[in-house]
Amino acid sequence: MIPELVVEDLTVRFAGLTALDAVGFTVAPGSVHALIGPNGAGKSTCFNVLSGVYRAASGSVRFGDAELTALRPHQIAALGVARTFQNIALSPRLSVRDNLMLGRHRLTKAGFLAAGLRLPSARREAARHGARVAEIAEFTGVGEVLDVPAGLLPYGMRKRVELARALCMEPRLLLLDEPVAGMNGGERREMAELILAIRESLGISILLVEHDMAMVMRIADAVTVLDFGRRIAHGTPAEVQRDPEVIRAYLGGAAGDGAHDPRPADGAPEPGPADGAPEPGPAGQRAEAGR
Template sequence: MNTAGPTPETPDTVSAPRLEVRELTVRFAGLTALDAVGFTVEPGSVHAVIGPNGAGKSTCFNVLSGVYRATSGSVRFGEAELTALAPHRIAALGVARTFQNIALSPHLSVRENLMLGRHRLTRAGFVAAGLRLPSARREARRHGDRVTEIAAFTGLAERLATPVGLLPYGVQKRVELARALCMEPRLLLLDEPVAGMNGGERRDMAELIIAVRESLGISILLVEHDMGMVMRLADTVTVLDFGRRIADGPPSEVQNDPEVIRAYLGAASETGEDTP
């Protein structure tokens, strides 16, 4: 893995805006999935959203990326209000995400999957690309070079020609992160980035996330069940339980919060699992 990292392609990549979530409420057929949730992701920080199963974490991510519409409340990314925007409009503002369940094209190569991440940055029109006009060829080379650079940064340089479906699960998760980086995001939403990984893969992914933050200055918002990883990576942690925010602050404070301990102890007693 090239920990030096790719050079940011635009100045905007470095100066990530603040993400401000205010009084965010989501209801489905009378069920309140999020109840007036609020938190702020500071520019260039790593912010974690945690909580027991069913706490509202995925709902929150789906609102931020435009998959769900909020019932009420506000999500501002810099000067932009996100709550009324479609997913492609939010992506165009520099918000990229990965998914808990891998969302790649298994029959396409790693390079082809990463090139899909460049789609929103393509300027050449359909006709120019189809006729292979010089401007389209130059743009295609530029995108190809950027994909190669990001692949090297994420440890995928030797896998570019390999169909994604033939790769181990942990490597596929890295491909998904690399594809998100190919969108040149200013805010990266990571939905359980180490779910299903073994210990070595988890460590590699944690190191990659640290490198992304240090090399590119991208703000990172992550949902994760691995408490060791959260405590290692996050500057700030927001804890949800039954759709409500029950704690928000530095990891050292949050993990000792009585209400957080009670929420996790309750979840563990119901499932028979150990507490974090």
């Protein structure tokens, strides 16, 4: 059973600065839910609370019967919550296989002594984890580079490896922080297809932060929009892209002007910071620390 993720009145403050102000949304089981907004909106802050990196000043985050705001990162991971990072967090000198095996750590039962002595039970468990790693690597398209040091791979492939490592944790909820940032058009399309395949094949819930509006509108079942730490819109992609508050936040245009649309006019992926383009609208000048 995949439980709901229910965020209610989530508030986070840093030295008097309110990064999240009573934010709430629900991620339905087995859905792709996008969390979007201009730079400084509070998206990454929200992710860091959900994964236990930051503590909330108030509010609730429930994953099934568990209240996440009182738990540490390893306890949240044990509930089946895995995440990727905007800045790739792989061990560059380790092989792809070893990086993926790190994702199996919470599922490993053999103790240090049994593993060090290579007892039969430890060898059998290692073989099972190795087979599962190989299976996930093939599914995510990195099966042919399992023995290559992660640091030698091109950027787009390293993003896939990080996603594969998160899947190796066997999550029920997957948090993806800008999964296509820095990728070219072809890599973005392939990653979008992989995310949809994960939802369809594994049935897990996916919450993603992303600046590529074309991708969000194509794959998300529901969208929550943040601006200056507040929720300004929520609904289906079609509903959100017509919302006057969303248009104002992204483009700085007059609310209610139907000529404005936050999507790129030609349907191409929206350029992000890694492409050298500024964030759309005046919100692009906000401090990155407030994301």
